[in-house]
Amino acid sequence: MPTANTPLLRREDTLLGVCEGLGQDIGLPPILFRLGFTALLFWNTPLALTAYVSLGVLVYALRWLMPDRAAASPARAVDAAHAPAAAVNDAAPVPAEAAA
Structure with a gap:
């Protein structure tokens, strides 16, 4: 099963990944x-x-020349996945007078 980090050309559900790549880029x-x-x-x-x-070659060349650094770094991907939950938990506590 392909994941978000699977390269477009290696995914089984796309044909060269042209439309998916253009959608991501644009x-x-x-x-x-x-x-x-x-x-x-x-x-x-x-x-x-x-x-x-032609666009398939262009998308592949752009992916090869300018890889997505956030997708290439597993540590950043894990941090990004947990960022919304951390932001909710780090919210300032509500004073007791305002809650009542």
Whole structure:
């Protein structure tokens, strides 16, 4: 089962990870890119395949040249996972007069 740290090209549920990678890089849901590629596939198949493979190479090159340092560091990933719980527990106590 793929985890959040599994590289896009090694995941079993993606084809080159183009839409997922573009979604992560741009900040949009990957389904928008998937719908766009599907529409382009029906409209112009050679253009869609060329664009998909070209963007796949681009996404792979960007992942290789500029890896995500937060995902590469297991210590930071654990700290980030526990940060919301720590923030809730570190809240200032409510004075007894304000609580009543």
